[in-house]
Amino acid sequence: MRHFLTTEDWSRGELQALLDRARALKAGASSNALAGKSIALVFFNPSLRTRSSFDIGATQLGGHAIVLDAKGATWPMEFADGAVMDGDEEEHVREAARVLSRYVDLIAIRCFPKFQNWTEEKKDPLISAFAAHATVPVINMETIVHPCQELALMLALQEKMGNVRGKEFLLTWVPHPRPLNTAVANSAILIASKFGMNVRMLIPDEVYRLDDRYMGAAERYCAEAGSRFTVTTDVEAAYSGADAVYAKSWGALPFYGKWEGEAPYRAKGRDFMITPDKMAMTNNGVVSHCLPMRRNVKIADAVVDSPAFLGIEEAENRLHVQKAMMEALALQGGH
Amino acid sequence: MRHFLTTEDWSRGELQALLDRARALKAGASSNALAGKSIALVFFNPSLRTRSSFDIGATQLGGHAIVLDAKGATWPMEFADGAVMDGDEEEHVREAARVLSRYVDLIAIRCFPKFQNWTEEKKDPLISAFAAHATVPVINMETIVHPCQELALMLALQEKMGNVRGKEFLLTWVPHPRPLNTAVANSAILIASKFGMNVRMLIPDEVYRLDDRYMGAAERYCAEAGSRFTVTTDVEAAYSGADAVYAKSWGALPFYGKWEGEAPYRAKGRDFMITPDKMAMTNNGVVSHCLPMRRNVKIADAVVDSPAFLGIEEAENRLHVQKAMMEALALQGGH
Amino acid sequence: MRHFLTTEDWSRGELQALLDRARALKAGASSNALAGKSIALVFFNPSLRTRSSFDIGATQLGGHAIVLDAKGATWPMEFADGAVMDGDEEEHVREAARVLSRYVDLIAIRCFPKFQNWTEEKKDPLISAFAAHATVPVINMETIVHPCQELALMLALQEKMGNVRGKEFLLTWVPHPRPLNTAVANSAILIASKFGMNVRMLIPDEVYRLDDRYMGAAERYCAEAGSRFTVTTDVEAAYSGADAVYAKSWGALPFYGKWEGEAPYRAKGRDFMITPDKMAMTNNGVVSHCLPMRRNVKIADAVVDSPAFLGIEEAENRLHVQKAMMEALALQGGH
Known part of the structure; x- marks a missing residue:
């Protein structure tokens, strides 16, 4: 069973x-x-x-x-x-x-x-x-x-771009008033790597690396598919040529449950909201987020309300x- | 749509x-x-x-x-x-x-x-x-x-009295320990006036007038139907000859959210509970209330438990x- | 009806x-x-x-x-x-x-x-x-x-032992951090006595006697069936030869709502958890409890995880x- x-x-x-x-x-x-x-x-x-x-x-x-x-x-x-x-x-x-x-x-x-x-x-x-x-x-x-969200995301990507193999997938940390669970971030890199995408993670600082279990699995899946897994703190490098951008906020694991010390690192990502300027660097990329989603904190209205936004399809x-x-x-x- | x-x-x-x-x-x-x-x-x-x-x-x-x-x-x-x-x-x-x-x-x-x-x-x-x-x-x-409640009330009235046009409908403010939403009061005058009833509102003081949007709509509907819309603080005038009495308590809009100042006006309605004496002034009238309902505060037991009470039918x-x-x-x- | x-x-x-x-x-x-x-x-x-x-x-x-x-x-x-x-x-x-x-x-x-x-x-x-x-x-x-629980218990007993008439049923008080409702205890003696079992109640002290309404009904049902109803504070006497053991914790009625005074009586039952040692005194007896159940407080793991435990069947x-x-x-x- x-x-x-x-x-x-x-x-x-x-x-x-x-x-x-x-x-x-x-x-x-x-x-x-x-x-x-x-x-x-x-x-x-x-x-x-x-x-x-x-x-x-x-x-x-x-x-x-x-x-x-x-x-x-x-x-x-x-x-x-x-x-x-x-x-x-x-x-x-x-x-x-x-x-x-x-x-x-x-x-x-x-x-x-x-x-x-x-x-x-x-x-x-x-x-x-x-x-x-x-x-x-x-x-x-x-x-x-959050494996159900993974499937919903992958279906939305396949509906939009067909076979996703070799496409550039960016998971970007985005601002949020509180430290959140890493579940959707873990899931995003699992599913994108499993389906052979080149996976990029954009984080404000190395302390936002996800748990080794998920980083390791994503590296392994990418290796098996012949694709790349990269982590960066450079916004421009991350967005350039991306085919799909996925937004998620999470708390840094070194400060798990003792979040006071995380504040200076979190501050480094204060400009990580997804904006039209950033999207302009992509390869005419799509963008999504599991819901609920704070508008104009995580993603700007102009991006959410553009045809590139797949969040409603993903939720459906x-x-x-x-x-x-x-x-x-x-x-x-x-x- | x-x-x-x-x-x-x-x-x-x-x-x-x-x-x-x-x-x-x-x-x-x-x-x-x-x-x-x-x-x-x-x-x-x-x-x-x-x-x-x-x-x-x-x-x-x-x-x-x-x-x-x-x-x-x-x-x-x-x-x-x-x-x-x-x-x-x-x-x-x-x-x-x-x-x-x-x-x-x-x-x-x-x-x-x-x-x-x-x-x-x-x-x-x-x-x-x-x-x-x-x-x-x-x-x-x-x-x-509360438009669903409006339909339920109107169906109960039609079941009891057939065509309600020209019948005397009394909305009476009744006591309650707390200031409540005006929704059911707004709705009561909307539906009664729309169906051509003569509408009377009994309030303890002018501060209990409802919002102009609803007072105005009720006046307009009455004018269209050739019926009357009246507001009074006189209990006897309000009940005399009424065919249907509807009970509701609400907070006075001039004190909206700052209820302390409402107390002296609220006190003027302390005897506004619906009693057998008041019902005796009506035209053998029916009486109703949306539920829940505080017995012996809003309506006396002897009225609730009489055949004139339509509240259970209205709820059904x-x-x-x-x-x-x-x-x-x-x-x-x-x- | x-x-x-x-x-x-x-x-x-x-x-x-x-x-x-x-x-x-x-x-x-x-x-x-x-x-x-x-x-x-x-x-x-x-x-x-x-x-x-x-x-x-x-x-x-x-x-x-x-x-x-x-x-x-x-x-x-x-x-x-x-x-x-x-x-x-x-x-x-x-x-x-x-x-x-x-x-x-x-x-x-x-x-x-x-x-x-x-x-x-x-x-x-x-x-x-x-x-x-x-x-x-x-x-x-x-x-x-809790009459639905009564039926579920009796069905589990009948599934296990067929006709329960004349079998020895023990309701034992068991420890719990807080005083609880007597409902399931009342129900246990009602249903066991009604079906002609010999009913034993094991309590830490006389203050844990249940309300006369239920004690009296159980005595009457036992009398009608020709079976015995007994109350004891003696663990060995209670368990010896029992065919079915039922666990429940409850608060002593003399301290109802003023539980502070109950503590010394409650302490007398501190060793009343159902253990393999106690079960060894029974007639190869079964044991049950309505769920939820605190393991190793009310019943020891070794008993819960033995074939004698009927709690899952009773719940089903x-x-x-x-x-x-x-x-x-x-x-x-x-x-």
């Missing part, structure tokens, strides 16, 4: 098959793959787009979604083996995963890191425990990666790629 | 057609108008009755509703063009409206005013921005008017009028 | 019929008993398992569930007749129950006691008011009893017994 926890576990061919199926579903193909089935959408963090697109997608496949919402910022659930549960946690993942598996056919989970201890949190312990104990497939709705694609993925997981094993 | 933002945008004939269809649906007519379609119910403020009736109504029409709930008192969403989004707002309506339009076929929104600046808030900026940027019909689930009618309205919006344009 | 408020209102034969139907549904029988019907799930307290299992169950029966969630710890709803509603309560149950009855075919309610005044709260006033004013069947999703059974019960209530009166 396969889960959908990270695209690292799926080959490019398998992912392309999901994208092709998503494109067919977007074009109007119908599917009853979830008839009589249900999916639990478990949110340890809030969501609008993700819950909407999963709920509607499951319904369009003939199934039924239930939404389980954490009330606070984090939902106290224990995942460590052998824990003496005399603290805030009322339930162990061992029970939650097994019981939900009796009720539903798929379990999807959103659980952001807590910004406390990256060494532990980079293991993605909660969703890993769910996958270990559930007896139905588990889907990642964003933890320290969430619906179609998730339907393709739920279908694939529900149908595995010859059911 | 038409929205349902305020009954001011719909003619009396169009509204009567919705009411006639609602009556048929209430009598058991079935409809599959939302088969394969979905509606997003977006709540910036809490709701029980509205979400229940929209969700069940959409399901009864063969469709699917998703509920998107703001967690706090207000959901930080920017609506101003050109805003530099470096504050609390994470998303602009331009993106939210366009993305939701890709997922669903109808968008319904509840967004109360914030009691900060009536000059701005009377423009109903958030739902107006949604309607401007959405590519599917937008429905008002209460902002500064929410289901039927909303089904008629969703059906009309979903089917427009020959789909 | 019958409600499902407490198993005390249903005969053993009627409950057995529900269990038999649940078993058939679990084995794959299909039912369309809720086709075109809907159920409102009203939560004054949070829930994951209950809302999941009711929502999925209703869907599997062809119906539709809507979830109405209290935002805070308690939802301000008035239930007293004649109340002057000038406090926090915005709505009276008289209106809420009647309006919901116009929208849906079944109303299910979760409302825990507030730990303020047991003399009042033991009357279960809110759900009683709902049942009095609703015009559709009302279902208890846990108040001061919630789905099936609730489907049987919704079906029975929806079909009553020849609909």
